[in-house]
Amino acid sequence: MVIPLHARVSAELRERIHRGALPPGASLPSEARLCAEFDASRGTVRTALATLRHEGLIIGGQGRPPVVRDTASGQPFESLVSFTAWAERIGRTPGQRTVEIARRGAGAAAATALGIGEGTPVVDVLRVRSLDGEPVMLERATFVEPVGRLLFDFDPDASSIYAHLARQGVDLHSARHTIDALAADRHDATLLGIAPGAPLLRERRRTLTAAGEPVEYGDDRYRPDKVTFTIDNARPGVPGTTPDLRVRKQAE
């Protein structure tokens, strides 16, 4: 896989931020120095910085070198909601095979999560997600109908549902992720190519707008030998300086 130079520059800087070589509050090297270090054009360096700014890792930069945010703690919101955004962030190639997209009445779990009555029309999506061509996750997402209907204009085999919804103006702002484990049933096992009864790492997700309206209920089932969650925490340090909590999803 050929990685564009701007992505390599952003990956290297991201790594320095996560490793602490560029701690919160630190200034990044100037554009001129980054150009020299990476043998890159100014446009390439600016693209890389724009990526980090979009991810919330750095702020500022109009005329001055940007600064590492003190929220540079773990993966940004997108990476814990969008499989595509996550995979690209960690330098892997995401894939998807859509098993079904269906308008139907909400089941009990989705209805509770979405604050609607059981049987209210919703849009269900079931996809097998892969990393570098290998199936690692079963993605079940239930969208409230006004949002889900936007997916019928979209090829869910093509790319990220969340990027599509964002382009349509759907405002996904916060999410609660509940992590547990369960045994693969026969259907899950067939789709993932594993033995029935094998343990799966499950992330259920309730995604809200900024106004607190539920938009999506997700039930994502990962092969635990392929994907894990990592939590870093510490006793509080000097306020404002030490991020004492980080969460990341990792590929093995």
Next chain:
Amino acid sequence: MVIPLHARVSAELRERIHRGALPPGASLPSEARLCAEFDASRGTVRTALATLRHEGLIIGGQGRPPVVRDTASGQPFESLVSFTAWAERIGRTPGQRTVEIARRGAGAAAATALGIGEGTPVVDVLRVRSLDGEPVMLERATFVEPVGRLLFDFDPDASSIYAHLARQGVDLHSARHTIDALAADRHDATLLGIAPGAPLLRERRRTLTAAGEPVEYGDDRYRPDKVTFTIDNARPGVPGTTPDLRVRKQAE
């Protein structure tokens, strides 16, 4: 999209808590005031409050206005390291039955995590942990020898190992928790009273001193029908005001 009134009431109060307008320890407005403010029935307000109570954002409320929990910004370091501290924090009674405490040579996983050679002497502890008398977790902890030896003066059936170590001056400062899933083997299944092959939610932990020296490697296996992990995240808000990441361990 029609959102039920109780969901709008709970969303608004949740937002005030996260924004800090209702800080930890603050009383919520009385039911009567909430009814007036939202033009809602008492039943609607109570449903909204029950949601917040279930989410762990507020406590109390029998006859008095409920209060914002000081855990509204996630659980502190202790709660994600010490089962005893966690259980007490969520108002449950922790228990422990020690299966073994042993001085032996480190196995491969512990040796790697602790940065020592395989076979270097360590102290292993295996306990069955319970909530309100019900077994919910198998706790395996491996301590570097200078720390682990402090446990031979201690009754591990009595209380928290971590509280004991803290009293002895052992400085546990940060931890990395890696969460995956695995199937219970025969031994695990017998100790937890579940079927062999049943899925378990595993938290492996590497605990460091403030100087970054590894002290403990843990492998805790939870019944996923009893304990889950919850991650709340959001797009960054106004810097310094909105907690955009919270992690909690929850008992079902």
